[in-house]
Every structure is written in C-alpha cells, then in structure tokens.
Amino acid sequence: xxxxxxxxxxxxxxxxxxxxxxxxxxxxxxxxxxxxxxxxxxxxxxxxxxxxxxxxxxxxxxxxxxxxxxxxxxxxxxxxxxxxxxxxxxxxxxxxxxxxxxxxxxxxxxxxxxxxxxxxxxxxxxxxxxxxxxxxxxxxxxxxxxxxxxxxxxxxxxxxxxxxxxxxxxxxxxxxxxxxxxxxxxxxxxxxxxxxxxxxxxx
Amino acid sequence: xxxxxxxxxxxxxxxxxxxxxxxxxxxxxxxxxxxxxxxxxxxxxxxxxxxxxxxxxxxxxxxxxxxxxxxxxxxxxxxxxxxxxxxxxxxxxxxxxxxxxxxxxxxxxxxxxxxxxxxxxxxxxxxxxxxxxxxxxxxxxxxxxxxxxxxxxxxxxxxxxx
Ligand SMILES: [Zn+2]
Numbered sequence: 001x002x003x004x005x006x007x008x009x010x011x012x013x014x015x016x017x018x019x020x021x022x023x024x025x026x027x028x029x030x031x032x033x034x035x036x037x038x039x040x041x042x043x044x045x046x047x048x049x050x051x052x053x054x055x056x057x058x059x060x061x062x063x064x065x066x067x068x069x070x071x072x073x074x075x076x077x078x079x080x081x082x083x084x085x086x087x088x089x090x091x092x093x094x095x096x097x098x099x100x101x102x103x104x105x106x107x108x109x110x111x112x113x114x115x116x117x118x119x120x121x122x123x124x125x126x127x128x129x130x131x132x133x134x135x136x137x138x139x140x141x142x143x144x145x146x147x148x149x150x151x152x153x154x155x156x157x158x159x160x161x162x163x164x165x166x167x168x169x170x171x172x173x174x175x176x177x178x179x180x181x182x183x184x185x186x187x188x189x190x191x192x193x194x195x196x197x198x199x200x201x202x203x
Numbered sequence: 204x205x206x207x208x209x210x211x212x213x214x215x216x217x218x219x220x221x222x223x224x225x226x227x228x229x230x231x232x233x234x235x236x237x238x239x240x241x242x243x244x245x246x247x248x249x250x251x252x253x254x255x256x257x258x259x260x261x262x263x264x265x266x267x268x269x270x271x272x273x274x275x276x277x278x279x280x281x282x283x284x285x286x287x288x289x290x291x292x293x294x295x296x297x298x299x300x301x302x303x304x305x306x307x308x309x310x311x312x313x314x315x316x317x318x319x320x321x322x323x324x325x326x327x328x329x330x331x332x333x334x335x336x337x338x339x340x341x342x343x344x345x346x347x348x349x350x351x352x353x354x355x356x357x358x359x360x361x362x363x364x365x
Contacts, residue, residue: 042278044271051267055259063257073263080267086364087277106365145250164251170218189212196243 028052032096039087047087050096051080058104060165065108065157067146075111079104098176101166105158105176112154148198156191163188206230206237215244286351293344300338303330 027035027049038046058079063072082103090099149160162168162176174184210227213219219227231237297304315322 039277042276044276047271048264051264055263056257059257059259059263064254069257072257073260076259076263077266077270081270081274082364084267084271084277085274089364103364141250142254145254160251164254185209185213189209192212192244192247196247199247200243 033092036087036090036096036099037092039084040090040092047084050083050100054100055080057166058100061101061104061161062108062165064149064161064165065105066112067150071111072108075104075108078107082107095175097172098178101162101168101176105161108161109154109158112157144199144202148195148202151198152191152194155187156194159184159187159191206234206240208240211237211241212244215241215248282351282355286348286355289344289351290348293341293346293348296337296341296344298341300335300341303334303338 027038027045030038030046030049032050032053035046035050039050055076059072059076062075062079063069066072066075079100083100090096149157152160158177159173162173168176170181170184170188173188174181177184207227207230210219210223211231214224214227231241315326
C-alpha cells in the first residue's frame with residue numbers, strides 16, 4: 001500500500017482510466033494465454049478482457065466451495081487482484097485457465113465454510129411463510145445439498161467447484177489439479193459416493 | 204459382468220461414450236441394483252447442476268479496478284536509475300555543507316545531557332545558524348532515494364501466488 005502511494009507520488013501512472021472502459025475489440029478475440037502475456041508486459045486492457053471472461057466462472061467456483069454469495073464475490077475479487085499482482089509467475093507455455101482456477105480454489109478453500117454453517121440466505125428461493133409445498137421441498141433439498149457439500153474434504157470441494165461451478169471436463173480438472181485423468185475420476189467417484197450417502201442419511 | 208460402479212458415475216454425468224457406454228447400458232437393462240444406483244446418481248447430478256449460478260455484478264469489476272490502481276503495473280521495471288539519480292543529486296547538495304556535517308562529529312561539540320531541554324534548544328539554535336538550504340535538500344534527497352530503493356526491493360520480492 002505505502003509503496004503504491006510512494007510510487008504514485010513519484011509520478012508513475014499504474015492505472016490508465018481509459019483502460020477501465022470497454023476493452024479494445026480485437027483483444028476480445030485473443031486467447032487467454034496471449035492476453036496473459038500482454039498483461040505481463042503491462043497491458044491493462046488485456047487484464048480487463050480476462051476479468052470479463054472469467055468473472056462468472058470464478059464467482060461460481062468460489063460459490064460452490066464457500067456456499068455464500070457475498071463471500072464468493074469477495075473471493076472472486078481477491079482472485080483477480082492476485083492474477084494482476086502475480087502475472088509474472090504465469091508461464092505462457094501452460095494453460096491460463098489451470099493457473100487462474102488453481103488460484104481460485106486455493107483462495108476459496110482458505111475461507112471455506114465450516115459444516116453446519118449453511119444459512120437460509122444460500123437458498124435460491126426466498127423463504128416466505130408459508131411456502132407452497134413444492135417450493136418448500138425444493139428449498140429444503142437445496143439446503144441439504146449445501147450442507148452435504150460443506151462436509152466434503154477441501155479437495156473434494158475443489159473438485160465440485162471446478163466440475164459444477166466452472167463446468168470443466170475431467171481433462172480440464174486434471175490439468176488444473178495437475179494429476180492424471182484417472183485420479184480425477186477416482187476422486188470424483190469417491191466424492192459422489194460420499195454425497196449420496198450423506199444425502200440419503202439426511203432424508 | 205460385475206456391477207460397473209465407476210462407469211455408472213460417468214454415465215450419469217454424460218461423460219461416458221463409445222463401447223464402454225454401450226456395455227454399461229446393456230448391463231443396466233438387466234440389473235435392477237444398478238438401475239437403482241443409476242437413478243440415484245442421475246438425480247444427484249441433476250441436483251448439483253441445478254444449484255444457482257451466480258451472475259457477476261458490475262461492482263465486482265469496479266472493485267478489482269479500484270484495488271489494482273494501488274498496485275505496480277505488471278512488467279514495470281523498478282526505477283533503480285531514478286533512485287540513483289536522486290541519491291547523486293542529494294550527495295552533490297550535501298557537498299557545500301560538508302563542514303557543518305563533519306562538525307556534528309567534532310570532539311569540540313558537546314551534546315547536552317538528555318534531560319537538559321534548554322541545552323538542546325541552544326544546540327539546535329547553533330546548528331540551524333550554520334545550516335544552509337542545500338543541507339536540508341541534500342538530506343531529504345538521500346532519504347527519498349533510500350526509501351525508493353527499499354520500496355522497490357520489497358515489491359519485487361513477491362511470494363509465490365497460491
Ligand atoms: Zn449391476
């Protein structure tokens with residue numbers, strides 16, 4: 001913080017206000033890796049395109065892991081700041097998505113919810129009383145599912161976040177978690193076994 | 204055929220194709236136990252898929268932009284040259300006041316006792332009588348250059364992102 005102040009006072013401009021607007025149209029066509037390389041060279045427009053491209057998936061990966069909308073928002077913010085701050089560490093020969101998703105799951109797992117902390121705010125359906133029976137049942141089912149997800153291990157929560165929050169394929173999950181494809185399948189298999197058992201015990 | 208448990212999970216997620224999928228379907232038709240498992244798995248997959256998808260609010264990107272404003276732009280090289288230049292200017296400015304500076308360490312100068320407030324006051328008055336503007340400028344420039352070097356060193360020493 002203080003360094004930023006000092007540097008700004010010395011007249012270094014780190015932020016181009018014009019860059020905050022709509023990104024240059026051509027940039028939107030570029031691959032993640034090209035954009036990341038441009039960002040490494042100081043191109044803030046490229047960063048804006050990456051934020052635009054990834055904000056929804058990162059938000060939902062975080063949401064699957066922490067189970068709280070506001071917290072997911074904070075985590076997504078943190079992830080993009082980390083990307084900007086540490087882009088020098090990204091190796092362009094690797095895939096960008098695996099790098100950013102790994103930052104996302106690590107950041108989310110650090111603020112991961114504790115089991116039994118699932119609150120009513122997590123429900124999609126607003127809790128008015130009395131709810132029509134069918135809606136009430138769906139809300140109850142969703143609450144059960146959040147509670148079950150919260151009891152998974154950090155690794156399993158990360159898996160569920162990548163699979164259902166970002167809709168990644170098994171191969172993409174393997175690339176992100178840096179493990180063989182077979183391992184991802186085994187982990188997912190076990191995680192789902194645990195979930196089915198938990199849900200059956202619950203109902 | 205044994206119950207194809209793992210294949211059922213993949214089938215329920217729509218990730219199984221080709222011969223394996225055909226074989227698993229063939230088994231499913233004949234095995235009530237697997238049919239029950241498959242139904243549970245399909246329902247779990249549907250429930251997980253049906254969890255709400257959040258839409259990012261414009262506030263998210265705005266907050267990110269606000270926060271990166273205070274950060275160094277990626278790829279910006281530390282300004283070692285600027286720091287060096289300020290330091291050199293500071294040293295030059297200090298040259299004419301060298302005698303004043305050296306006088307501070309002179310044996311003939313006796314610093315007052317720590318609790319002797321009036322003594323310190325007299326000492327300061329004597330010092331300021333000898334001080335030229337260049338001394339102040341020089342000391343400030345050297346200090347700024349030092350802060351700049353420390354700040355730049357710290358910002359380049361970033362921990363591995365996780
Ligand atoms: Zn069977």
